[in-house]
Amino acid sequence: MVDIDPEASAAARFAYELRRHRLMAGLTQGQVGRRIGFSESMIGMVETLKREPTEGFARLCDRVFRLDGVLYGLYKEAWPPPPPVPEHFRDWAAEELRATTLRLWDPLLIPGLFQTETYARWIIECAPGITSEEVDQRVSSRMQRKRALFGDDPPMVWSVIDEGVLCRPVGSTSIVREQLEHLVEMARHPKVTIQVVPYGARAGAGLLGAFGIAEMRGIPYTVYVESQPHGRTIDERSLITKIVNRYDAIRGEAHSQSLSLKMIEEAVRKWI
Structure with a gap:
């Protein structure tokens, strides 16, 4: 028993x-x-x-x-219901709430779990043909996803981002500064580790696109891969293994948690 x-x-x-x-x-x-x-x-x-x-x-x-x-x-x-996200993202939104560990890689943008409302809105508004109502709904959904980090038993989150993410203009200077200040706060969350891959690192394979890995008690069981026109959730074991190996290789090129935090804090001061 x-x-x-x-x-x-x-x-x-x-x-x-x-x-x-x-x-x-x-x-x-x-x-x-x-x-x-x-x-x-x-x-x-x-x-x-x-x-x-x-x-x-x-x-x-x-x-x-x-x-x-x-x-x-x-x-x-x-097991709360996942936020009302687009259909292609529903499976992954549910895993964000269920997983005990999330491993994220993003070479272009701040990961969705860490985005501020203004940063997310600017990105979502860029979608061709999207209506104002759809923008509001998707922004609201993205903000609701953050509850995965603030529940009674949030997952461990290991997030790796490219240094270019800290320098990428997204909307106005104030939007980026606010976003990076929030990223500093998230980096100090007891269950969040954020690491930055510096320019020149041997992480070229990671530039092909963002992805996330969901684990349950140390075992990777599903991944989400960004692609066009939209991403997809994968549970095929052979592909999960390849994504995990790629993540480990990218993270191996990243700065330590403490040095990465200093880089983010320095980036905040540049956006004035």
Whole structure:
């Protein structure tokens, strides 16, 4: 039997409470499974944090145990819905909330998780044919994605950016300065590490495009790769391995965390 600490995370609380109420009701995993239409193994995996429940699963368990929405409330806390992002980005937005570690590389822009509203708005407005309503929606969605960093159990984020990102004009001088000041704040977040790849580093392969890697307890399980007209989420093991190897090679050329922070602070002073 796996001991679950209910204080470890919202997901752990859900698993703990599911098992506790099942035992209080005097039911086996198989009996609960038959009552809600899921397999015995599914009940067991949810109780041991090996599988995530669905919304319907949580609601059905509430009905079986007559809990009046208790488990559903815990489900929403543990697995909140992803922001209303474009369809091609939905899978990755969900992984940003679920992953225990995120590894990001961006050779051109500040990563979306660290963008200020004015910086994001200027970038999004550049899309051909986009309406003002679509701009507002996408900016709002990008800002909502930041909740991944400020929840009860945020992921570790290892972000590597090219030095050119600090010098790239995006809108006005004030927009860039505000953005870099915010990046300094994010670099001091206890679960965020930002490193800068300097000009001249042997990281040419990384210039082909940005990407992100999502890990669960040390195991990379999906990646998001930027491309035109839009990016895509990939879960093919062979491609994930190649992206992870590329990320490690790029990060190997980056400055240390402390030196990178000094570079960002120096860049802030240049945008006056």
